[in-house]
Structures are given as structure tokens and as C-alpha cells.
Amino acid sequence: MKYNPSLIEKKWQKKWSEINSFRANIDYSKPKYYVLEMFPYPSGAIHMGHVRNYTLGDLVARYKKAQGFNVLHPMGWDSFGLPAENAAIENKTHPSKWTNSNIKNMKAQLMQMGLSYDWDRELSTCDPNYYKFEQKMFLDFYKAGIAYKKETLVNWDPVENTVLANEQVVDGRGWRSGAEVEKKKMKGWFLKISHFADDLLNEIDNLSEWPDKVKTMQRNWIGKSFGALIKFSLVNSSEKISVFTTRPDTIFGATFIAISPQHPLAKEISDKDSKAADFIKFCEKNSSKEADIEKAEKHGYKTKLSVFHPFKNGVKLQIFIANFILMDYGTGAIFGCPAHDQRDYDFAVKYSLEILPVIKTKEDLPFVGDGIHINSEFLNGLNTNSAIKTCMKKLHELEIGEEKITYRIRDWGVSRQRYWGCPIPIIFCINCGEVPVPEEHLPITLPEDINFNIQGNPLDNHPTWKHVKCPKCNKKAIRETDTFDTFFESSWYFARFTDLNPSSAFSKKAIKYWMPVDQYIGGVEHAVMHLLYSRFFMRALKYVNSIDLEEPFTSLQTQGMVCHQTFKNKNDQWIYPNDVIKKNSEYLHFQTKEPVKAGRIEKMSKSKKNVVDPQQIIENYGADTARFFMLSDSPPNRDMEWSDSGVEGSWRFLNKLWKFVKTLPNNNSRDELPKNISIKGKELLTFMNTTIKDVTKAIDEFHFNIAVAQIRSLFNLVSSYKIENENDSKIVLFITRKLLIIINPMVPHLAEELWYSLGNENSISYECWPKADSRYIKKNNIKIPIQVNGKVRAVIQVPIDLDKSEIEEIALKEKNVLKFLDKNPKKVIVVPNRVVNFVI
């Protein structure tokens, strides 16, 4: 019988579902293990990125189950979001219809992959039964003072009458309308993540099982910096302007002041100065993306105002409005010290401002390093650190400044002017102002009858939905028509999975047993925002006594992207890999037979057409082959290349495995070894035990590609073993059983089928993960390289743990070593069991 994946995969998926193999229940007799992959946005069909992510998670889930853990492995849908609205506009389908049909389709696809999810715990964030809890959470946050409303600038498309996401602004224009995007002030809801900034920062140190790169990125994102607030007095005015600086020591090098176009003072100035108003307008045309702001050419407008230098008598500093000063950081105003700051330097050169060095250096300006201060009166002769301290003291004395800690992180804006999101439970009343919706009125659900032909927010345009009576005074009032940012939903779904009870968001018992998530796996693109918001959310929920937990994820693994070769035809148009055939190392178009140019290997994306549909792969090769290939080539945290030949290789291997097990003498598999084991048999068992040890280590360290390589090696060895007698047969069977158990988390359908064909009666998923038998692993002899001046000249085989002197003696007998030892060695380095190096 040939290996027929479509047959056996369906069979086992059905069986697992019948016996509820993966249903998770609280069981205090076992240690728990919660594996979670980042849930998908239901975009329509699964892509290779999903296949990779969920294959990794499934391996962990099945591996941990085999190790005796009580495993929770759930899956759900991050189903609110912008694409559903775009689809609604383009295809005239309702977001909910579109979303739910996508979910149905994608769920069927995930089912085909044989993933060990407890589908009883499936959730979808656009379901009122999910989002009703987050309306309650928001009210709790609001009452506790960690949710508040403030004014913010948004991208406004004047043609569509819509707020645009950064992604929808292309070269300063709306992607659909093509209209020039304007900045518009709008009020929106914010969560006080800044209140938890210190804790979020400090606790990073305790996330020992997180990748360092993610921790570093989060630290930098929070961006705590120690500095000073300095108040400058305006000339001819009683007003003062505060600036934040991390380098108060360079104050004597200050030659100008720059403020953000959104600074209140800029507003004041523009009221009287039309050119200033024009300049601010010009700045507002620019992109609001940080990258664009930083890369944009620096522009400034010289106002008529200036300030007094706090220490230099009679010296005045001109105030500029400048496009590169961010209102959100520090005080939205800086003093410019061109000699010791790159940006200030560029600005000073452009506007011919004075560049006054205050730190001694031989290097070119700007010099941003540490050094001895000059031209700085009472700071002269001091290094940076002492100059900062001395300056701070002086600022205190004169009562014009103080120490100040600032954070780069800004409060989280959660308002979106969109339909397909969770409604924010606030009512605006002319008499009573903001009124939280009474809890008994929750959930506030979205109206179904919406019109996407009218531009703007459908909730705002809806004829009746927003008109309500004020819960306090019963007079006419209107609902908040903003909905939540979808990061809101993804900030607590992992906790919800532990118990889907309808009455409250969390059950204490379930949270206590299952949380935190032991292993969280997802794309590295979420390294900061989603993961930081989730960490914040748990703290915020704790703050309002909703949950007793801080860190949501104990161990984190981030996966790289799935890439594929790109192809273009002679007209430089992208070609689907499916339409390309290879002939004599040349690529041709399948239909036209025209030559095709092979381009770079890039992240799979629809625009470049270098996508491979997982559905096709599963249909052609089966889920196990797709899974096995996903695991075999690249380490999970790196980008991987999907290659057709690589898939073929995995397919071939699984076929070999199939054939090998199917042709074994079926003598009712028993987990036992014969009494007499030949030398050859012992060698094989040594290899098996070493493999078990190494595979276990590789899986623990998330190096699944190494685990695959080692399993392949074991298979190569055991399948080429010549069975000569009953004892050999028993050994091979014994090893094959172990091989199937350790490959089961990778290719569960195949492993299960072969397991039964060996005569076993229970699912392989109930088998325990094998332990390496240390008696077999111990080696007697070891190979040691002999070097002369660091170059290998020979390799010797010696008993393990041999004396240094004896190793040296043996090494000196090697012909090729002697050939290079024309002098007496100056030094001999012998590292037992490792290396010998003669230095001449």
C-alpha cells in the first residue's frame, strides 16, 4: 500500500475529534502547559506564514503532551479590522458576512492541517459575546482614571471625509481618493500606558525566556531618559517656555530655541503672524509617520520672539518653529546646541546660526561624546557627568529648572473612526457631559443596517444608532461613534481562552491554573506593539481588580517570514511561481513558453505574486509534508525560503519512512530489547539514545530544523541496518517505535498511522516522550584534532579523558604533524577531549 496522505489524514483528524484528543480540562494532578500561537486576522485564506506559525505551535503542544503536561492549545480569530471595511466598500458585502465566511474557510483549512487545537475554545473578537467584556473593561479603566479623552492630530481625507490609517496615506495622499491628506485635530480616547511605563520597563529584566532582541526593542520603545527641564524667560513677556534636555551640560552652547508646530506657543504666534501660520500649515501637510518626519528635510521658521539665556547675561536666543520637533516628546521644545548635536548642527548650518563648541575635542563638529567643558563659565574644566550635576544644582538655586524623567512611549490612542470595531461605551450629553454607559446596558452592539456608500464613519452616519437618552438625565444624547483599535481585542484574548464562561471575562480558577501562557509564538513584527500592549493590559486589568496576573507570556518565540523566489516576464510583470517551469536550468512560462527572469527571494506577498497557496500543497502532498518541510529547513526565528524542491525532499522522506515501517516484520510491537545485543546493535542503540537526547535538546531550544536533521540521520541508520536474525529485528522495531514517537509532533497523521500498523492499539499521542539511556551514550574513544599553529594537521583517536601528557605523546607520533614541527614548539596547548595545538 502506497502512502496516501489525503486518506490517512482525514481518517485521523476524524478519530482525534471523536475521542476529543485535544480537549483541555483543569487537572491539578498534572503540570499545565499553555501553548499559544498569535491568532490570525481572517483575511480569507491561510497563507504560508500561518502554516509556519501553527506548525511550530502544534509541535510544541504535542511534544509537551508527550512529556506529561496537561496542555492547553486554543485558536481563535482576530476578526475586527480595516480589511473587512475595505472589502465592504469594494465588494458590497457586509463586514460581518465577509468576516464570518472567511473564518469558516480558514477554519476548514486549519482543520486540514491536523493541528491539535481544543476547538471548543474557539473565539472570535467581533462576536458581541467577546467584545462585551471589553466594554466593561473600558468602563473600569475610565472610572479608575486610566482611560481619558484628549485632542490628537489625525490624517484627514477631505474627499472621503474619513480619517485615514497611516497605511492608507501614500505620498501624502489618500490611497482611494488621491486627495491631499490634511491634519485634523480630533478628540479621541487614550489609555494611560505611561502610568505603567516604569513597571513595564523594569519587569523586562525578569522575562528570562524572551528573546533579547525583543526585550531591547521594548526597552528602547519605552525610552526612559533622565534629563532636565529648563525654563527660559521670553524677552518682552512674562511668559516662560520649558524645554527638556538630556544634556543640560551643553547649555552654554545653546544658540537657538526650536518648538514644535503643534506647540501652544506656535499657535499663539501664528495668530498674529500669518507667515508663521503658513509655515505651520506647510508642516501639517507632511506625513505623520515617525520615519518620514525624521527623514524629511529640516525646515524652520524664525519667529520674532526670543528668550534670555538662563546663565549668559544679555544673550538672547531666537525661537524657531521647526518641523522636526515632536510635540509628543518632552515638552515639544528644545534648546539647540549645534556644536554637540547632529540635528541641531544641520539646522544651524541651514539657517546660518552660531555654532559654539563647549566641549574640548579634536574631532569634527558636531561632537556628541563626553569631554572637558570650555566656554561654559562655571562648568569649565568639568567632564559631562559632573557638568550635568553642577548645572542641575545651579538651575535649582535659580529656580529655573529641575530634574526630569521623560519617556518616549506615549499613551495608547484607542479611538478609531470606523464601523468594524468594538463600540466605545460612552454617551455624550449636553447637560451631563461624558456619561459611561450603565453596565446593565452592555453590550452595545453594532447596527447591522449600515451604508458604506456615504463617506465617513458609518456609525456616525447611521440614522438612529447614535441617538439615545442620557442615562443620567434622560434627555437627548448621543453615543460615542468611535470604536476600539483592534489591538484592544488582541491584548486579552489569551486570558479569555482559559475559560469562555458567558458571565464574566475571566474565571479566577481558570486564570490561576492556566495563566500565564507558557509558550507564545508569533511573528517578529509584533515584537513591540502587540506584546507591549498585552503586557500593559494585564497590568491595567490588575489595577481595576479584574485579574491577578502581571506578565502574560512566560516564554516567547518569534518566527521569521516565509519567503519565495520572485519571477518576472520580459515586460517586468510579476509571474506566479506556479506558472513557471524549469527547463535545463532556465525558467520558462508554463503557458507562453517565454523565458522568465528569476528575481530575488522575498517575503511572500500578493503584490509580487511570489505566493504559494498552502491549500495546493496540502492537496498535492498532504499536511504532514507541508508541516515537515516547514520545520526542516530553517530555524523558526529566521526567515525561511519556501522551495518546491525542498517540499519534494520532505515528501520523499515521508514516503521512505512509510515504506520502511510498512515492510517491517509485524510482530506485535513491544517495547523491549533482546537479551543479547550484538556490537552493531549496540552502536545503533547508542545512536538512537544520542538522537533522543539531541532531539529533545533541540526542541527545547526551538531549533526544530536540527531536530529534523537528527531524526533523519537516525532514520538513515536504522533503515539501512541489515536485519539478520530475530534479535536484530527486535532492536530495529524498538528503535522504530521511538522514532515514531519523536517524529509524531511533526507529522502526527503519518506517525499515528504507522504506529497502529505496528500493532499498537492506542493513539501515539498517549505515548510518553522517550528518555535517553545514559548507559548507551557514554563514548569510550574520541577523535581529537592536532594543530600546528592553529592549523589542523592530523586527527587522532584516543580513549576519552586521557591524560594531557599521553595525548601529547600520541600526537607527536603523527607523521603529518612532525612534518610541520621543524622546530621545538614554543608552547603546547592540550585541551583534553578537545584539541592539541603546537605553537612554533
Place this chain on the structure above:
RNA sequence: GCGAGCGUGGCGGAAUGGUAGACGCACUGGACUUAAAAUCCAGAGUCCGAUAAGGACGUGGGGGUUCAAGUCCCCCCGCUCGUACCA
């Protein structure tokens, strides 16, 4: 721009500071076949050498630390992710 990561044969990748290239793919030769596919066996970093022994070179580039560097340090180049309203 800033923050973070990555860079090893023809390709994906392996390697506690200690024999660079495990395992696989592609390739080449052979077996099987009327033939092809599939399968099985063997070979293989590059160059010199005889297809040997052996040697030289070799982990993006340049420098450094060390008896010894893919691995540690400094500088540079390239690519990727994030950059706060995509998810």
C-alpha cells in the same frame, strides 16, 4: 532618520572560542527499466595536485583580541522587521 536583527558551498542551513559545511535540496556518475519517472548506490566547498597523499584559500568587507575566531571587540557594506490609525 532612529531602534532591533540577520549575512557561512550552487541553494536552505549545521557548528559549548577548539576538525567549518551535520542534515537536506540541486548536481554528477552508476544500478534498475525497451525508455522515462520513481527508487536504490556512490561522489562532491573552491583552487593546486594524478581522480592519490598532501597543500593553499575559504563563513558580506576591513581591522583587532587569542595558542586558536563563523563565534568576542571596533569600523564599514547589504538585506529584513518595527517606527505608534495595517494586523
